[in-house]
Amino acid sequence: DIVMTQSPDSLAVSLGERATVNCKSSQSVLYSSNNKNYLAWYQQKARQPPKLLIYWASTRESGVPDRFSGSGSGTDFTLTISSLQAEDVAVYYCHQYYSTPFTFGGGTKVEIK
Amino acid sequence: EMQLLESGGGLVQPGGSLRLSCVASGLSFSNFAMSWVRQAPGKGLEWVSCISYSGGSTYYADSVKGRLTISRDNSKNTLYLQMNSLRPEDTAVYYCASGGVKARSAYWGQGTLVTVSS
Numbered sequence: 001d002i003v004m005t006q007s008p009d010s011l012a013v014s015l016g017e018r019a020t021v022n023c024k025s026s027q028s029v030l031y032s033s034n035n036k037n038y039l040a041w042y043q044q045k046a047r048q049p050p051k052l053l054i055y056w057a058s059t060r061e062s063g064v065p066d067r068f069s070g071s072g073s074g075t076d077f078t079l080t081i082s083s084l085q086a087e088d089v090a091v092y093y094c095h096q097y098y099s100t101p102f103t104f105g106g107g108t109k110v111e112i113k
Numbered sequence: 114e115m116q117l118l119e120s121g122g123g124l125v126q127p128g129g130s131l132r133l134s135c136v137a138s139g140l141s142f143s144n145f146a147m148s149w150v151r152q153a154p155g156k157g158l159e160w161v162s163c164i165s166y167s168g169g170s171t172y173y174a175d176s177v178k179g180r181l182t183i184s185r186d187n188s189k190n191t192l193y194l195q196m197n198s199l200r201p202e203d204t205a206v207y208y209c210a211s212g213g214v215k216a217r218s219a220y221w222g223q224g225t226l227v228t229v230s231s
Contacts, residue, residue, distance in 0.1 A: 040217050040218070044158075049208055049221040049223055049224055050150075051221070061219065093157065095218075097213075097214070098215065099214070100214065101173075101174045102160040103160065104157060107157045107158075
């Protein structure tokens, strides 16, 4: 199974500042046939279902603000919120959909400092 | 955009059974692989199972293999999860989501709560 390890578990960032969440997979999720990383990022606010932010490691889902960006390849990935807004308070999860069993990171709680 | 609506959750005793349903609307259901993902109270997300767009291929987490069965009826735009031999550790909100092998989960339902307790 591919283990997804996120860090940190939580972080507090001032409004307008940058927030960075890291995710490491125990095996590569890069599919050599098309050079795509099967890595997604989700945002989950309290009492809501997860919302897809980023897929293929760096492609923003339609309607997602451009302050959210994803980067990385192979086994190391990053989600960056360039200028934190109050509505970004949530738990963020990375997720590999490269092979079953699909797995999620443990989550990173982002709060306002 | 696809809308997903789960139903069938509730309180069940250990060893009991439930069947969850997820009705899709808005996009062509039969074009999408589908998944079930669960979240225990106060915990993170755990993938449970997925099924190909045709229903011909199914996959399960080891923790549910042999007890939970995923299926779909494309004529009814409905995804199912038959849950047997339920355990207290199966207590969670169960989300229906689009997506499967190498297909991202762009659409999620609101979830249905399953509580396994005596």
